[in-house]
Amino acid sequence: MNRLYKIYTGIAVGCTVLFGACKTEYPDLPYAEIETFTIEDAHGDPLQAVIKGDEIIIYWTPLEDEPETIRPVITLSEGASISPASGEVVPYSASTKYTVTAQDGSRKTYTFRPEGGQPIPYLNSINNTEININGVVALLGDYFLPDADKTKVYLMAGEQEYELTEFRRFTNSSIHSVIPITTELDTGYYDVKLVTGRYTLMAGQQIHLNAPTxxxxxxxxxxxxxxxxxxxxxxxxxxxxxxxxxxxxxxxxxxxxxxxxxxxxxxxxxxxxxxxxxxxxxxxxxxxxxxxxxxxxxxxxxxxxxxxxxxxx
CATH class of the missing domain: 2.60.40 (Immunoglobulin-like)
Incomplete structure (x- = not known):
């Protein structure tokens, strides 16, 4: 009986040692990647970001108003977490950053980069450089935002800057601005500045303002x-x-x-x-x-x- 007991005990101990030796310890995962980043575009359809290095790049719907905030849906590497969290409202801005923490505690920071829906505009020419003060200056080019809240025209002379606020024509390729009779404007030479969306353009030639007709x-x-x-x-x-x-x-x-x-x-x-x-x-x-x-x-x-x-x- 004692001998049989010792045999069973030996087998049990052997099995314990065997199974203990077969157990694998898995290390925490080191992956801190954003795999997908999806928002809604101007029409409510899914818009997928491009993940490039440590940047989250959004190419917005062309010529549509960009949002002030977004609520992204984000998927990550296995075991990782992110802050701000997926589904949380964040500013639609280059100041928005995300921190992804891997399972092993390592971190990676991503910067949000909105490219916007506005193609890069260009200012091709001015219709005439000799203009009467009660006349019109016409700016010709393309990809202007045809919205007076987002596109501004300025005359500049030294430290003086005067905004033109009356328009005869306002399209994405042609802006006709009225030069008013005002105490702030005198005859002389002026630079022309166009601010449209995120872009600031300077005309390649000055205009000369003459007395009103x-x-x-x-x-x-x-x-x-x-x-x-x-x-x-x-x-x-x-x-x-x-x-x-x-x-x-x-x-x-x-x-x-x-x-x-x-x-x-x-x-x-x-x-x-x-x-x-x-x-x-x-x-x-x-x-x-x-x-x-x-x-x-x-x-x-x-x-x-x-x-x-x-x-x-």
Whole structure:
């Protein structure tokens, strides 16, 4: 009996040693990889990120508004964990970072890189470099965001920067900006800056602002009389209070073009600035009578301010 007991005991001990020797200790896994990173695009469809090195790159839906936040669904290497967690709301921003911790405690940090849906824009040309202050500057190119909240046009001279806020045309390839008459803008040379989405573009050429065209600012409800007497004094009125300030140093010239064989008469209209919107002039006492076409112009711009048919009695 004792012998049999010893045999059984020996077998049991042997088996214990055998099974103990067969047990394998597995080390913790060292993998800290993001395998998939998925968000919803502008239309609610799945959008898969590109995982490149330690970057999570999202190529957003072209020309669609980018979100402020996202809620990614993330899959990881076996045994790994991530912070912020999968499904957690995070900013759609390059400041967003993820830390993946492997099972063995090693870590890897990923940086979120939104590439956006806007192709890289370019500014090809400006329609004209000589522009009147009440005129329009046209910027031509492509891939502008046609949204005044996301695309801004600026005129720059030294430390001065002025934003143009009125547009005649606004598309992804053409922006026509009105240059207003304002106390902040004067004649001279300006650089043109275009900010559209995440991109800032500078025009390759400067524009030269000239004085506003007075004929477009003429108050046509107060035109000079159509019947004029020699020696008569009358006024011409304008619709904008800033218009005449550009012409304070200019001379005005006038002429009468007669419908018969009477020679053209050029004369000094003796212009006086009465107010910010009114100039006064005088017809010579020896002006010839008859039907004529009256023209008032400035010597600086050589542009007609007014032209109308009159009768001189």
């Amino acid at each position: 007075l004929s477009t600012l003429l108050d046509r409800t107060k035109l000079p009389p159509t019947t004029i007497n020699p020696g008569q004094t009358f006024s011409v009125y304008f619709t904008h209070e800033q218009a005449l300030k550009f012409y304070q140093e200019d001379d005005f010239i006038a002429r009468m073009e007669y419908s018969d064989n009477t020679p053209v008469r050029n004369f000094d209209p003796q212009v006086t600035f009465v107010s910010a919107t009114e100039v006064q002039m005088t017809i010579p006492t020896d002006i010839a009578t008859g039907s004529a076409y009256f023209v008032l112009a400035t010597t600086g711009s050589i542009l007609n301010v007014i032209g109308q048919s009159v009768t001189i009695e």
